[in-house]
Amino acid sequence: DSHDEDHFHLKPIRLPRPMFGLAIRPQEDKEAQKVSDALQTAEAEDPSIQVEHIVSLNEVVLRGLGELHLATGDTISAEAALARSLEIAPRGGTAPRVAELLLSLGPMDPERVLELAEVLARGGEPERAVEAYDRWEGLVAAAGEGGDGEDGVDSDSSPPELPVTHRSRRARALVAAGDVARAADELAYLGSLEDAELAAPALRDLARLEARRGRRGTARALEDSLIARFPDRREAVALVFFRGDDRQDAGDFNGASDEYLRAVEMSPSVNEAGLARMRLAQIHFHEGRYE
Numbered sequence: 001d002s003h004d005e006d007h008f009h010l011k012p013i014r015l016p017r018p019m020f021g022l023a024i025r026p027q028e029d030k031e032a033q034k035v036s037d038a039l040q041t042a043e044a045e046d047p048s049i050q051v052e053h054i055v056s057l058n059e060v061v062l063r064g065l066g067e068l069h070l071a072t073g074d075t076i077s078a079e080a081a082l083a084r085s086l087e088i089a090p091r092g093g094t095a096p097r098v099a100e101l102l103l104s105l106g107p108m109d110p111e112r113v114l115e116l117a118e119v120l121a122r123g124g125e126p127e128r129a130v131e132a133y134d135r136w137e138g139l140v141a142a143a144g145e146g147g148d149g150e151d152g153v154d155s156d157s158s159p160p161e162l163p164v165t166h167r168s169r170r171a172r173a174l175v176a177a178g179d180v181a182r183a184a185d186e187l188a189y190l191g192s193l194e195d196a197e198l199a200a201p202a203l204r205d206l207a208r209l210e211a212r213r214g215r216r217g218t219a220r221a222l223e224d225s226l227i228a229r230f231p232d233r234r235e236a237v238a239l240v241f242f243r244g245d246d247r248q249d250a251g252d253f254n255g256a257s258d259e260y261l262r263a264v265e266m267s268p269s270v271n272e273a274g275l276a277r278m279r280l281a282q283i284h285f286h287e288g289r290y291e
Contacts, residue, residue, distance in 0.1 A: 079105050086119070096123030103132060110139040114166065121169045126176035133162065133170045164190075168198055175209060184209055191222070200226060200233040232267040241272040244279065253283050 079102065086098045099119040102108075117132030162170060168190055174183035187209065190202030207222035227236045244259030260276035260283075267273055 090119060091122065095119050096125045096128070099123070099132075100125070100128055103128075103135070110136050110143070113139060114163075118166065118169060121173045126173040129173040130170070130177050130179065133166075133173070136162070164193070164198065168202065171202065171205065175205065180209065180213065191225075196230045196233055200230045200235045203229075204235040204239070227266075234267070234270045234272065237263050237267050237270050237276075238272045240266065241276050244276065248279065248283070253287065257283055 082098050082102050086095060086102070089095060096119060099116040103113070103116055113132055113136045117129050117136060120126075120129035120132055167186060171183055171186040171190060174180075174186060184206060187202045187206035190198050191206055193199045193202075203222055203226040207219045207226070210216075210222060211219040223239050226233075227239060230236050240259055240263040244256045244263065247253075247259060248256035257280060260280045263276040264273045264280070
């Protein structure tokens with residue numbers, strides 16, 4: 001027979017107060033429901049997570065114990081909590097810090113390292129992003145040599161190639177981190193590709209880099225190559241527009257008109273072509289030509 005005395009009532013577990021906060025704002029209204037569902041799932045799966053709605057700021061704050069777990073040596077719980085916050089808001093303001101903490105937890109697979117490198121690159125942490133990209137290379141090289149971790153890299157082997165879709169972000173990170181030589185090599189490779197989406201911005205950035213290094217002739221040659229190879233790209237039209245701008249500032253109105261007209265003809269729909277048409281109108285007005 002059952003008696004009331006046979007039922008045990010356990011006190012609920014008292015969890016520490018969440019110390020790690022992450023403000024979340026969906027980039028688009030259509031993502032709001034998806035974010036809300038993810039937050040509800042996170043709160044249900046992890047009792048240490050709290051979701052706070054701040055009406056005055058129109059944002060949601062996800063609070064957890066990510067860094068506290070880490071400080072107490074509980075790396076498994078720390079990784080789970082941090083990964084969850086990054087999954088919910090991969091482009092949030094604290095995403096780079098979360099990525100850094102995850103990378104500090106020890107060995108992980110190359111794909112995950114590459115994902116975190118991208119978070120750091122997007123989040124304005126170029127030095128840390130470059131370190132993560134280099135770590136990815138070490139992991140892939142170790143796997144290729146039959147190693148079972150980051151210590152198995154053969155220093156005499158050629159580094160593996162980063163997937164081309166990620167190389168433009170690494171190139172920008174290298175530039176921002178001040179690693180000029182590696183940045184130039186990366187941009188030169190990207191600029192040699194036939195894919196205009198990758199090659200055109202790479203040639204533009206490489207020309208800027210060479211100009212900063214005082215190599216004006218090389219920079220001009222790279223600009224000419226960009227204009228010749230990809231005349232309908234905005235990067236090329238912008239170069240021609242600013243050449244016209246330089247001529248106009250120097251008082252060479254005929255030369256400026258030629259450059260502006262060239263910019264319009266290259267790709268009439270881009271913004272710089274519209275600016276070029278306005279400048280042409282200004283020059284015509286200045287010279288009394290109203291036709």
